[in-house]
Amino acid sequence: MEKLQAAIEIARKKREAERGEPAVSAPAPAAPDAAAVPPASPDSGTPDTDALWQALPEADLDRATLVRSRILSQSASHESTPFDVLRTKILYQMRQNGWRRLAITSPLPKCGKTTAAVNLALALGRQPELRSMLFDFDLRAPAVAEKLGLDRPPSIAPLLRGERAFADHGRRIGPNLALALSGEAQTDPTRLLMADTTRDTLARIQGDYAPDIMIFDLPSILIGDDARAFLQHVDCALILARADQTRYGDFDSCEREVGEYTNVLGVVLNAYRHGDGRVDAEGGGTVAGQSHG
Ligand SMILES: Nc1ncnc2c1ncn2[C@@H]1O[C@H](COP(=O)(O)OP(=O)(O)O)[C@@H](O)[C@H]1O
């Protein structure tokens, strides 16, 4: 545990030194308030874009199902606060750098990637001036729909191959959060994630829907090649480590690998148990995660 925290701290300092500014895992008080965040880009909000967003079918969420899946940020509350802070920090850094695409990954499965990705997306959805998108790109084990309590969606493969329009695949939560859900597991996700058609599809969606931020829930780095194959298509990545599971060596390998392909925005140490028994996540003071056990 100490080794893991020390590794995260070293990684954070390295990034700070490289960029001359604190990474996402900086202590919470360093978080800028929303007013300090530069305004959204002016390219979002043409009448065509508005119409495309409105035309996406809206998904209804059931609060009890969300709570069972530890999805706590649909409305502002004490429980949503860690994700709201994470959202603000991420937005600040991404805007400072002109970045739009954020990957969420971890060394191994069950670190809380999907839980964090969905909570972050819902926290972003509560920012009315922003348009956000969440893509379920863990194609071997898609889980976003289940976490949100939605019916199993169709395969995402036709969308990525350019055979199906986003208008026919995407769903919407509220006016400004869109979902690209993934249903049936893919047998060769690496090839799909690396394909030129996937790159072109994402560029088209980004052009048509003008999202301020696109979140990609990816597989784990140390299992297969899928996440690695896709990291070239994002601007930055957030790494989830799990205090009660992630081993120091695995975190270290993951951090290095991700850093070879994209910018490491920060690290979230999930399910961190404080001395007083409180459980949340950390990473030099950051963020996210609840435990009911
Ligand atoms: N902070 C936390 N405390 C306790 N359980 C958690 C926490 N974060 C996630 N979980 C649970 O751990 C399991 C794995 O989380 P998930 O988000 O599906 O991980 P991943 O996407 O990395 O495989 C889920 O059952 C989830 O509810």
Ligand SMILES: [Mg+2]
């Ligand atoms: Mg997952």
